[in-house]
Amino acid sequence: MEPNIHLNVEPNRLSIYNHIQLKTKQESLSSFFSFTFLSKPNIALQTQDRGSITETSPGSVHIIPHHCIVSATHKNILHLTSFDQTNKNNKAIQKNTQTTITMGEEVDTAFVQAPEHRPKSSVIVAEGIPLIDLSPINYQNEDTLLDSSIENLVKEIGSACKKWGFFQVINHKVPLDKRERIEEAAKKFFALGLEEKLKVRRDAVNVLGYFEAEHTKNVRDWKEIYDFNVQEPTFIPPSDEPDDEENVQFQWDNRWPQNPPEFKEACQEYAQEVEKLAYKLMELVALSLGLVPNRFRGYFTHNTSNIRLNHYPACPYPHLALGLGRHKDTGVLTVLAQDDTGGLEVRRKSDGEWIRVKPIFNSFIINVGDMIQVWSNDAYESVEHRVMVNSEKDRFSIPFFLKPALYTDVKPLEELLDDRNPPIYRPVNWGKFRSARMRSNFAKSKVENLQIYDFKFPSN
Numbered sequence: 139m140e141p142n143i144h145l146n147v148e149p150n151r152l153s154i155y156n157h158i159q160l161k162t163k164q165e166s167l168s169s170f171f172s173f174t175f176l177s178k179p180n181i182a183l184q185t186q187d188r189g190s191i192t193e194t195s196p197g198s199v200h201i202i203p204h205h206c207i208v209s210a211t212h213k214n215i216l217h218l219t220s221f222d223q224t225n226k227n228n229k230a231i232q233k234n235t236q237t238t239i240t241m242g243e244e245v246d247t248a249f250v251q252a253p254e255h256r257p258k259s260s261v262i263v264a265e266g267i268p269l270i271d272l273s274p275i276n277y278q279n280e281d282t283l284l285d286s287s288i289e290n291l292v293k294e295i296g297s298a299c300k301k302w303g304f305f306q307v308i309n310h311k312v313p314l315d316k317r318e319r320i321e322e323a324a325k326k327f328f329a330l331g332l333e334e335k336l337k338v339r340r341d342a343v344n345v346l347g348y349f350e351a352e353h354t355k356n357v358r359d360w361k362e363i364y365d366f367n368v369q370e371p372t373f374i375p376p377s378d379e380p381d382d383e384e385n386v387q388f389q390w391d392n393r394w395p396q397n398p399p400e401f402k403e404a405c406q407e408y409a410q411e412v413e414k415l416a417y418k419l420m421e422l423v424a425l426s427l428g429l430v431p432n433r434f435r436g437y438f439t440h441n442t443s444n445i446r447l448n449h450y451p452a453c454p455y456p457h458l459a460l461g462l463g464r465h466k467d468t469g470v471l472t473v474l475a476q477d478d479t480g481g482l483e484v485r486r487k488s489d490g491e492w493i494r495v496k497p498i499f500n501s502f503i504i505n506v507g508d509m510i511q512v513w514s515n516d517a518y519e520s521v522e523h524r525v526m527v528n529s530e531k532d533r534f535s536i537p538f539f540l541k542p543a544l545y546t547d548v549k550p551l552e553e554l555l556d557d558r559n560p561p562i563y564r565p566v567n568w569g570k571f572r573s574a575r576m577r578s579n580f581a582k583s584k585v586e587n588l589q590i591y592d593f594k595f596p597s598n
């Protein structure tokens with residue numbers, strides 16, 4: 139019987155990658171494929187029976203069993219021959235079917251990280267970031283926290299902020315149903331066709347909405363996002379000089395999609411709950427620095443806090459790209475809900491290793507942003523983190539970014555300073571800092587974007 143090659147070409151949704159399933163018709167053990175690669179290397183061959191992957195080089199020939207999946211990470215011209223070997227009267231008969239196919243788009247180099255920033259194949263999860271139980275604050279009815287009964291909790295928060303800049307919390311009082319509702323709404327939104335999502339696309343003027351081309355440190359992230367602001371609509375500009383160009387640059391209105399219909403409500407209800415948690419955490423942070431619990435409250439009257447919905451699609455080259463490149467959060471504090479896929483990595487302060495944050499059901503990941511670093515005069519540092527992608531599963535996450543009013547001049551807090559601890563930062567105008575950082579997220583730019591250390595006084 140003549141063997142047949144069945145080609146089943148399945149382009150990836152982002153159309154960067156092709157998988158081709160090859161099957162001989164009769165699937166007998168004596169049928170094989172032979173491949174000749176005429177173009178670039180980096181085809182992965184995966185035989186379904188053994189699941190092994192072989193890297194190949196141009197021009198090589200591979201004979202493999204009757205059923206396999208070929209994945210190309212570069213544009214490849216592939217000459218395929220399938221043949222059936224049967225032994226008739228001790229004579230090998232070889233019947234060939236030949237096909238030539240072109241498969242795989244080029245890897246889009248915009249997504250490719252420099253070798254030193256690519257994910258490692260081994261992942262460290264051993265000693266994770268601290269897990270903190272917030273139940274002690276749930277017994278308090280007062281508006282602001284009372285120091286005495288939560289001494290240990292305050293210590294735990296302080297030490298996590300110092301050592302890691304990151305921790306996870308449980309028993310946080312954000313209702314699970316509200317979280318599940320926004321997670322569902324996010325999934326439905328991202329599942330819409332691109333044309334639909336582009337109706338609420340962010341641009342250089344409208345800074346909120348959908349965006350699929352975010353760059354971190356000049357490399358494109360493997361993700362799509364949707365941003366909305368928690369507080370609408372008062373925006374008091376960064377400076378009161380009417381001619382200051384920072385004042386007119388951006389349009390801050392939320393841009394709600396029509397679909398799914400419950401999207402806006404799900405987002406707003408969740409935002410209220412997670413915002414309450416963020417303020418409680420700020421009280422704990424204040425206490426841990428020896429400040430009065432409501433020390434930070436005033437900065438958030440006209441806050442610019444926002445929520446981001448992140449969708450990281452499965453990626454055909456997770457060894458080259460990142461869902462989100464290494465970065466520090468610019469705001470005050472981040473409260474992040476990640477799903478059960480995993481992928482967030484935190485730079486361990488003690489040795490610079492990347493540590494994977496293990497997903498824990500119904501927990502939140504909290505991290506210190508650049509503004510706490512400045513207020514605390516470096517007692518608590520904003521720590522680098524990044525997101526790995528994988529080739530099998532999409533990942534969703536929802537960070538809430540607590541951010542002050544645009545006009546806030548953030549500077550080391552007087553109460554924390556003395557002769558031995560002089561201020562190491564000059565004031566950072568939040569609105570201007572944020573604008574400068576946002577401009578760099580749209581596309582590749584020639585200069586490294588503004589960082590918080592640019593505000594440090596020169597050391598002698």
Ligand SMILES: O=C(O)CCC(=O)C(=O)O
Nearest residue numbers: 448467476482525535537
């Ligand atoms: O998706 C994540 O786990 C992290 C997201 C993040 O770090 C960010 O959006 O700033």
Ligand SMILES: [Fe+2]
Nearest residue numbers: 465466467523
């Ligand atoms: Fe982040």
